[in-house]
Amino acid sequence: MVGKERIYLSPPHLSGWEERFVRDAFASNWVAPLGPQVDAFEREVADYVGAKGGVSTNTGTAAIHMALRLAGTAAQDTVFCSALTFVASASPILYLGAAPVFIDSEPATWNMSKDALQRAFRDAEQDGRMPKAVIVVNLYGQSADLGPISEICRRYKVPLIEDAAESLGATYRGKASGTIGQFGIYSFNGNKLITTSGGGMLVSNDQQALEKAKFWATQARDPARHYQHSELGYNYRLSNLLAAVGRGQLQVIEERIAARRLVFERYHQALHDIEGIEFMPEAPFGRATRWLTALWLHPGRCAVTAGQLVEALEAENIEARPVWKPLHLQPLFQGCRYYPHSAGESVSERLFQNGICLPSGSNLSEAAQERVIDCVRRSLQNGPGAQGAMFEYGKGGR
Numbered sequence: 001m002v003g004k005e006r007i008y009l010s011p012p013h014l015s016g017w018e019e020r021f022v023r024d025a026f027a028s029n030w031v032a033p034l035g036p037q038v039d040a041f042e043r044e045v046a047d048y049v050g051a052k053g054g055v056s057t058n059t060g061t062a063a064i065h066m067a068l069r070l071a072g073t074a075a076q077d078t079v080f081c082s083a084l085t086f087v088a089s090a091s092p093i094l095y096l097g098a099a100p101v102f103i104d105s106e107p108a109t110w111n112m113s114k115d116a117l118q119r120a121f122r123d124a125e126q127d128g129r130m131p132k133a134v135i136v137v138n139l140y141g142q143s144a145d146l147g148p149i150s151e152i153c154r155r156y157k158v159p160l161i162e163d164a165a166e167s168l169g170a171t172y173r174g175k176a177s178g179t180i181g182q183f184g185i186y187s188f189n190g191n192k193l194i195t196t197s198g199g200g201m202l203v204s205n206d207q208q209a210l211e212k213a214k215f216w217a218t219q220a221r222d223p224a225r226h227y228q229h230s231e232l233g234y235n236y237r238l239s240n241l242l243a244a245v246g247r248g249q250l251q252v253i254e255e256r257i258a259a260r261r262l263v264f265e266r267y268h269q270a271l272h273d274i275e276g277i278e279f280m281p282e283a284p285f286g287r288a289t290r291w292l293t294a295l296w297l298h299p300g301r302c303a304v305t306a307g308q309l310v311e312a313l314e315a316e317n318i319e320a321r322p323v324w325k326p327l328h329l330q331p332l333f334q335g336c337r338y339y340p341h342s343a344g345e346s347v348s349e350r351l352f353q354n355g356i357c358l359p360s361g362s363n364l365s366e367a368a369q370e371r372v373i374d375c376v377r378r379s380l381q382n383g384p385g386a387q388g389a390m391f392e393y394g395k396g397g398r
Contacts (some may be wrong), residue, residue: 002177004316004317006049006316006318006319006351006363006370007118007317007318007319007359007364007368007371007372008009008318008319008359009191009201009292009319009320009321009357009359010189010191010192010291010359010360011190011361011363012195012197012211012290013192013249013361013362013363014193014248015248015249015252016248017247017248017249017251018244018247018248018249018367018370019248019319020095020248021037021244021245021246021247021248022082022241022245022248024037024085025037025071025110025187025240025241025244027186028320030065030240031240031244032240033094033144033237033238033239033240034143034218034237034239034240034323035240035243036238036240036245036294037240037241038056038237038238038240038246039089039156040054040182040243040245040247040374041056041196041238041243041247041250042055042127042201042246042249044244044250045186045201045203045250046174048253049176049177049178049179049184049248050062050120050175050176050179051176051178051179051203051205052204052205052206052207052352053203053204053205053207053210053345054129054201054204054210054299055094055202055210055213055214055217056199056200056201056238056240056243056246056374057201057217057236057237058197058198058199058200058235058236058237058238058239059088059187059189059198059199059200059236060069060116060165060185060186060188060189060200061088061092061169061200062086062161062184062200062234062236063090063186063200063201063202064088064089064135064163064185064204065091065096065180065234065236066213066216066217066236066240067161067183067185067202067213068092068093068096068132068133068135068161068214069096069176069184069216070191070209070213070215071132071133071159071161071183072132072184072277073096073098073120073133074096074097074098074132075096075097075098076097076098076099077096077097077098077099077131077132078098078099078100078101078124078129078131078132079093079098079099079100079131079132079133079134079135080100080102080103080117080120080121080131080133080134080135080158081100081102081103081135081137081327082100082103082112082135082137082139082144082163082263083102083103083104083105083135083327083328083338083348084104084105084110084111084137084139084323084324084326084327084347084348084351084352085137085139085163085327086165087276087325087327087330088134088166089137089163089165090102090135090327090333092161093135094332094378099336100277100327100332100333100336101120101337101338101339102326102328102333102334102336102337102338102339103116103117103120103338103339104116104326104338104339104340104341104346105346105347105348106145106341106347106352107341108141108145108281108283109139109142109143109144109145109244109281109283110134110280110294110347110351111136111137111138111142111143111144111145112137112145112149113140113339113341113347113356114145114148114149114152115341115342115394116339116340116342117149117339118152119337120337121152121156124156124251125156126269130156130158130239131158132158132159133147133158133159133163134159134160135163136149136161136162136163137160137163137165137166137180138163138164138166138167138170138177138178139166139167139195139324140166140167140169140280140288140290140291140292140294140357141150141166141167141169141170141260141288141289141290141291141292142167142170142282142283142286142289143164143167143170143171143177143180143281143283143285143288143289144172145171145283145285146160146162146172146181146259147172147276147285149334150181152162152182152373153181154243157180159181159183160180160181160182161179161181161182161183161184161185161339162177162178162179162183162185163184163185163235164177164184164185164186164190164289165186165187165192165200166187166192166298167185167288167289167290167291168192168193168253168286169174169193169253169256169289170195170256170286170287170288170289171286172285172286173261173285174286175217177201177286178203178281179203179362182204182205182206182209183203183204183209184200184202184203184204184221185200185201185202185203185267185345186203187199187200188200188201188242188246188249192291193253193256193257193260193289193291193362194246194249194250194252194253194256195245195246195249196238196242196243196246197242197244197245198242198254199238199242199243199246200238203236204285207225209211209249211377213232214237215231215292216231216233216236217233217234217236217237217245218233218235218236218237219233219234219235220232220233220234221233227249234237244324246289248388250350255326256362257287257289257290257361259362259363260289260290260360260361260362261288261289261290263290263293263360263361263362263364263369264279264290264293264360265278265297265360266366266369266373267295267369267372267373270312270373270377271295271373271376271377271380274380274381275301276297276298276301276380277295277297277302277303277380278296278298279293279294279295280293280294280295280296289316290360290373291360292357292358292360293357293358293360294323294355294356294357294358295356295358296323296350296351296355296356297309297354297355297356297380298301298354299353299354301382302380302383303379303380303382303383304379304380304383306322306323306356307322307351307353309356309376309379309380310356311378312316312321312375312378312379313372313376313379316371316375316391318359318371318375319354319359319363320357320358320359321356322355322356322357323351323352323355323356323357324352325352326349326352326381329349329352345367345391357375358372367374
């Protein structure tokens with residue numbers, strides 16, 4: 001709407017510390033890729049989450065790629081992957097010529113269903129074709145139920161990779177999200193809890209594996225005076241300047257988590273009494289960061305659909321998004337195998353059809369949030385009105 005300031009879903013939020021670290025990088029003349037800011041950022045993130053080490057990358061996607069290669073994934077292999085996630089969780093499977101098998105969510109966490117995962121493993125065992133890895137996604141700032149999922153993976157001796165791109169700062173039974181599996185991945189994209197503008201990190205307690213990932217991520221250059229390469233490598237490392245930004249962001253991560261959780265509490269207090277809406281639950285096993293406040297609308301019990309609510313918010317110059325379109329419904333992955341939560345119940349499809357993410361930035365003012373709340377309440381109580389065009393979920397979602 002003309003005249004109303006745009007409210008974004010999850011914009012960057014600078015702290016002031018970033019400028020100090022970037023100045024240090026300029027003063028040292030380390031403005032090229034790699035350098036002391038990168039080394040320090042890796043140590044500091046690893047210390048924050050309690051991992052033995054980390055390798056920073058230019059994207060979280062690159063970190064997933066490295067983790068899959070460390071797990072031995074190659075052409076013709078299969079990899080089990082959460083279905084309800086962004087495409088970057090599974091694209092690296094295709095980079096390596098492997099095939100994804102998608103696992104549904106469970107209602108209690110919106111994350112990977114252990115029941116569906118167990119069925120997928122039983123079928124794989126019967127077929128004599130075990131996956132090379134399991135990629136579990138910790139969605140919207142909350143860890144999956146990693147105890148039983150880890151136990152299933154241990155039983156079948158398959159590595160667990162945590163895609164914690166959205167959940168840095170979340171916990172699972174006292175441990176940091178991203179540190180329960182053999183490898184964990186974080187994203188520092190511009191919309192994440194903390195950002196380096198663009199970047200990611202691979203963490204692990206396996207120092208030898210991390211050294212191998214670092215070698216691959218820096219073009220796999222052999223230790224020779226001349227340029228010599230015996231293995232395929234990638235140009236995946238984070239720049240020193242962007243690492244400096246990340247160090248500044250990391251100084252205030254707990255403040256950012258507290259702010260996002262407060263945003264969620266305001267939404268919940270203002271909207272929970274409306275018939276037919278249900279917020280993404282916070283599981284009792286740990287802390288969710290509430291990176292995004294997500295909810296879903298019961299079909300037939302609300303005056304609008306999720307798609308109509310997205311459009312109503314957009315008409316007020318407010319950015320909202322549908323819940324992720326499940327990857328097994330994406331044209332890119334047409335024909336890939338999918339295991340629903342139970343017979344006749346696909347949780348990820350239900351959440352996609354009826355779910356919405358509201359503006360959740362840590363710098364979201366109370367006044368701006370009141371604008372969002374007012375629009376949501378009016379839409380849910382009065383219907384779509386003149387501006388309630390349907391959002392076409394079947395044509396690609398995000």
